[in-house]
Every structure is written in C-alpha cells, then in structure tokens.
Amino acid sequence: MASLDPDLVAVLDKDGVRLTVDDAIATVTLTNPTKRNAQSPALWRALTEAGRSLPGSVRVVVLRGEGKSFSAGLDRQAFTPEGFDGEPSFIDLARGSDADLDAAIAEYQEAFTWWRRSDLVSVAAVQGHAIGAGFQLALACDLRVVADDVQFAMRETSLGLVPDLTGTHPLVSLVGYARALEICATGRFVHADEAGRIGLANLVVPGADLDASVSDLTAALLAAPRDAVVETKALLQGAAARSYEDQRTAERAAQARRLRDLAGLGD
Numbered sequence: 134m135a136s137l138d139p140d141l142v143a144v145l146d147k148d149g150v151r152l153t154v155d156d157a158i159a160t161v162t163l164t165n166p167t168k169r170n171a172q173s174p175a176l177w178r179a180l181t182e183a184g185r186s187l188p189g190s191v192r193v194v195v196l197r198g199e200g201k202s203f204s205a206g207l208d209r210q211a212f213t214p215e216g217f218d219g220e221p222s223f224i225d226l227a228r229g230s231d232a233d234l235d236a237a238i239a240e241y242q243e244a245f246t247w248w249r250r251s252d253l254v255s256v257a258a259v260q261g262h263a264i265g266a267g268f269q270l271a272l273a274c275d276l277r278v279v280a281d282d283v284q285f286a287m288r289e290t291s292l293g294l295v296p297d298l299t300g301t302h303p304l305v306s307l308v309g310y311a312r313a314l315e316i317c318a319t320g321r322f323v324h325a326d327e328a329g330r331i332g333l334a335n336l337v338v339p340g341a342d343l344d345a346s347v348s349d350l351t352a353a354l355l356a357a358p359r360d361a362v363v364e365t366k367a368l369l370q371g372a373a374a375r376s377y378e379d380q381r382t383a384e385r386a387a388q389a390r391r392l393r394d395l396a397g398l399g400d
Contacts, residue, residue: 141186148179157192157355166200171208172266174220177244184247192359193351194248194255196274203259204267206288238297245273245299251367254354258347259283260340269300272307275366277333278347280340281325285333291320306373307332364391 137154145152149170151162161183163170187194198204208217216222226237248255257271260280265288271277287304289296296304296317304313308331316323328334338346354362364387372380393399 137186141182145179145183148175149173150176150179150183152183152186154188154191157190158351159187159191159194161194161196163196163198163204166198166202168208169200169202169205169262170198170267171205172270173208173211173217174241175217177241180244181247184244184250187253192253192362193354194253194274195347195351196248196255196257196270198260198267200261202261202267203257203263203283204270205262206265206267242297242299245269248273249275249370251370252363254362254366256347256350256354258343259285259334260343262286265289265296266298269296269298272300272303273298276335276350277328278336278338278343278350279325279328279334280343281337282340283325283328283334283337285316285323285328286320287317288320290317360394361391 137152142152146164149163149165151164153160161180165171210217211223214222214224216225226234254276255274257274257277259271259277261282262284263271264286268285268287287296312331323333325334325337329337336346336350368383368387371383375383
C-alpha cells in the first residue's frame, strides 16, 4: 500500500472522499453513505485533487461508493439560499456574471474529467442509485461494473436544468443520440438489465459479487503491458473523430512505436 501525504488524506476524507493506492491500483471511495453519497462542490474539489495526487505507478483507478447507493446525485442543499457552509449557493452563482458562472461550472467539471486520462483505465463499481451527478460520475469512467440493483437516472432536465458534468458525451457515445435524449428528457430509471443490454454497463453482477468482479476485471486490465494499453486507449478514444483512413494511419503510427520499443529502438 503506497503512503500518501497524511494532510492530503485528511482533506479528502473531510470532504467525503477516500483515496488509497496499492502499487498499480488506486481506489477512490465516496464516503458519505448516510446521505447516499450526495455530491457537493467540496466533494468535487476533493475528487479533482485525488486525480492530481495519483502516483505514477497507478494504471487502474476504481471508483466506489460506500453504502447502498453509489451516489444519489447533487445534494439539494446547493439550491437553498444558504447553500453549503463557506460556499456560494447556486442561486448566488446564477446572479453572477456569465464569465464567473462559466468558470465555476468548468471547475466542477474537472472532478469528472481526469478519469479518462490516456495513461489510466478507470472502472466504476456501481450499486443502488446513480442519479444525476452520480450517473455522470459513473459515465466519467472508462468502464462500469454494476450490481443487479443499480438504478441510473439523469434527473437534471426534470429539475429545469441540463446535465453539465461531462456526462452527455459518453452517454451519447454509449447508447446513441435518440436513446440518450429519451433517458435525459424523461428522467426515467435505467435498471441493471437494460443498462447491460444498451451498453451502459460492461458487466452486470449480483450485488454480493460486485467487489470480486471488479477485482477480476482489474487483474485482467493489468495483465497487458502498460504502454500497449495506453496506445490502444488513445486509438479508441480518437476513433470517432477520425475518418477510416485517418484511423488506419493512426494505427500504423502507434504500431510502429510499439514495435520499435519492443525491439529496443525507441527514443
């Protein structure tokens, strides 16, 4: 188990996040089960800091939520005039300038962005409710292993808002535009069977098997050489934006790098 800065651990823990590192595997855990791991700006800052603090040895990051729910979404206290202690309420933010509001949302989004870094593979272990911001946090990861009691829902539209925590791009990529629109516009629940069928979940397992299944997947991800996984992830991430011919070119360039490295001829 890697030793992390005790001050960092204390700060993260205060804001509802626990980070542990065991050589190539980091585990990020949401630690407020009494509130179903409801999210706040302080938690988002803690998640951002957790990503920045990962040692270079880490190859796989597992995201979990303690208790019966992965995350029930944004803490509704954000919409009260009081907001959170020491934080501007969302009402106060709305009264600010366009630039200030944009900057605040961009800062929140950082908590959801780093999970798709090309040098990492992130796995969300999801049980129970994954609602709104919780759904978007699960979508932020590369892969999702879900328990058979999972309930995904994008409730922002039902509240007069839009999903703004980076979830729209992966959702459309996974399930297509029409289904993504229907899920977001209705705010309905997507249960485990459907999540597996439409591609939201890579694997659906009984709740009692969730930890073991994530461990098996993590071991499989670590079995391949790191550089090959990094190059492959980069190829797949860019595929949708490239033409067929451009993707062929990217494949050739990546393979040339791998062959030179294997032959000891790399830079």
